[in-house]
Amino acid sequence: CENACPTDYDPGKGVIVSRNDSTLQVGNICVRTCPPGFQESSDSRFCLSECPVQVPGDDRRRGELPVNGICRPCERAADCRACRLSAAIFTDAEADRLRADGCPVWQASELQPMLDVDPQRLSNASLQVLGQLRYLYGNFVVKRVKGSLDFLTNLTFVSGNLGLMMTNTPYLGLASLQSAKAVTLFRVSGLCQAWYPAERINKLRERFEISEINVSFDNTSAECAKAACHPQCTGGCWGPGRRLCVACLRYRVNDSCYADCKEAHRFAWNATACGAACHAECKIGFGCSGPGPADCVSCRRFNESGVCVSECSRGHRPDSNGRCYSVMVAVGICLGVGLLLLLTASLPLAVLYYRRRITRYEAVDLDEYLRDASNPSDMVKLLIVNDDDVSKQRVIGTGAFGTVFKGMLRSHGRELPVAVKVLRGRSPKLGQELLKEAGVLARVRHPCCIRLVALCLTQEPQLITALMPRGCLLDFV
Ligand SMILES: Nc1ncnc2c1ncn2[C@@H]1O[C@H](COP(=O)(O)OP(=O)(O)OP(=O)(O)O)[C@@H](O)[C@H]1O
Incomplete structure (x- = not known):
């Protein structure tokens, strides 16, 4: 008799490994495959009732989880954090204790290796804690459920037996279940046919025993009449929603099925898988x-x-x-836009004002004006105007004494086209000379002489004569 299964030392790896032809050790016996309820150790030497769990505070050795009967190291330490149950019956007090630890792996009490759950005696908060359970080392009995078994949707592994008893529920919700020693459904009623994935259950039968005793379907309830798998499911489902599909039609993200990656808040990676999560x-x-x-x-x-x-x-x-x-x-833009609006709004007002100013004067023909003896056009009634009454438009000529502008004269409500000669120099003598010249000019009335219309005695004296629209006679000689 040997007290260990035959092994070899692998000098390359520096570890003891099982011989190729050797077997696995369970207690004092050697077997070729581990018996139900046992997992093969990651070094393929032993059959273990529990994979090594993550020891809090020790990161040198990663905890392991059972995957298809073999203990595999966890990718993240949090995934295999384990908590030991203090009693076989799950109570609110136990749930409070486990909530703080947030363990996905539960180890049943060694003396009573059972997790006995009666949801009717548990608060909703405790059922949520139960929903965190993924791996259970021990037996799991759920009984007297009336309604949803949603707290079972994360359950992946039960080392012992899983029993659902005296339960009335439309669906089982065992979408994650991969492994158990055996599953027993006893007096389970109210199941909806559409939410009972018979094909998947038959596949699971190849891995472990499934017993159905007094299992009945509800063909009359409104809920079962409407029951259907989520459109993204394929191969049936364990209940409503994208979380309970047996398999996904397109993308699987966090155990749920999605039509595309954006629906799953992921970026598109390739035709079958989504990339990491989109930013928060x-x-x-x-x-x-x-x-x-x-x-x-x-x-x-x-x-x-x-x-x-x-x-x-x-x-x-x-x-x-x-x-x-x-x-x-924004402030800059607002000021700019405000200014523009102000200008746009004031433009019509300015035009209106200008027009009103213009229309205050009646445009008249100069010849008619001059022919009218009542108009102040001789020296006796020489029209003396202000700067404001004369508008100069453009230069039309220059002489020895000043510059001549084309312009308009507003007088007695009328507007006359005129030539405005602005004299150079500002002496009082100039003003007197100007008056003298104006006196002469005002008296001259001849078709060949330009009529003086008005005089403006501002700082720059101006002689205002009738405008000759065709310009200087010399240009035609
Ligand atoms: N009433 C007018 N209508 C049209 N054009 C005019 C008028 N008065 C003068 N001009 C133009 O202005 C130019 C200069 O006029 P201005 O009277 O200054 O000439 P000037 O008699 O040669 O100068 P000055 O009297 O200072 O010696 C003229 O050649 C003419 O083209």
């Missing part, structure tokens, strides 16, 4: 092109220069569409 600031359901905050199709809260942010940076404010804008730039 991306809007749910709109997808992203990568994991960063600049890769979101749409932002959950605010968008600052194409990057999704939880709040706009200093000096920026969000608009009604959640886009952050620079307050300085």
Whole structure:
């Protein structure tokens, strides 16, 4: 007799390994395959009733979890954090204790290796804690459920027997179950046919024993009449929703089935798998092109220069569409637009004012004006006007004494086209000379002489004569 199964030392790996032809050790005996309820150790030497669990505070050795009967190291320490149950019957007090630890692996009490659950005696909060359970070392009995078995949807592994008893439920919800020693359904009623994946259950029968005793379906309830698998399920389902599919039609993300990656808040990786999660600031359901905050199709809260942010940076404010804008730039734009609006609004007013000013004067023909003896056009009634009454438009000539402008004279409510000669120099003598010249000019009335119309004695004296629209006679000689 040997007290260990034959092994060899592998000098390459520096470890003891089983011989190829050797067997696995269970207690004092050697077997070729582990008996039900046991897992093959990761070094293929032993059959273990429990895979090594993660020891809190010791990260040198990763805990292991049973996968298809073999203990495999966990990718993340949190996945194989284990808690030991203090009693066989699950109570609210036990749930409170486990809630704080957040363990996905539960080890039943060694003396009574049983997790006995009566949901009717548990609070909803305790049922949520039960829903965290993924791996149970021990037996699991659930009884007297009336309604949903949603707390079983994460259950992946039971080292012992799983029993559902005296239960009335429309669906079993065992979407994650991979392994158990045996499953017994006893007096389970009210099941909906559409939510009972017979094909999948038959597949599971190849791995472990499934007994159905007094299992009945409800063909009359309104719930079962409407029962159907989620459109993204294929191969049936264990209940309603994308979480309870047997398999997914397109993408599986976090144990749920999705039509595309954006629905799953992931970026599209390839035709069969989604990439990592979109950034937390991306809007749910709109997808992203990568994991960063600049890769979101749409932002959950605010968008600052194409990057999704939880709040706009200093000096920026969000608009009604959640886009952050620079307050300085906005103020500049507002002032510009305001000014433009002001100008646009004042333009018609200015035009109106100008027109009213213009229409105060009646445009008259100069010849008629001069022919009218009542008009002040001789020296006796020489028209003396203000600067405001004369508007100069453009230069039409220059002489020895000044510059001549084409212009308009407003007088007695009328507007006359005139030539305005602005004299150079500002001496009082000039004013007197001007008056003298004006006196002469005002008396001259001849078709070949230009009539003096008015005099403007401002700082720059101006002689205002009738405008000859065709210009200087000399140009035609
Ligand atoms: N009433 C008018 N209508 C049209 N054009 C005019 C009129 N008065 C003067 N001009 C133009 O202005 C130019 C200069 O006129 P201005 O009276 O200054 O000439 P001037 O008699 O040669 O100068 P000055 O009297 O100072 O010696 C003229 O050659 C003519 O083209």
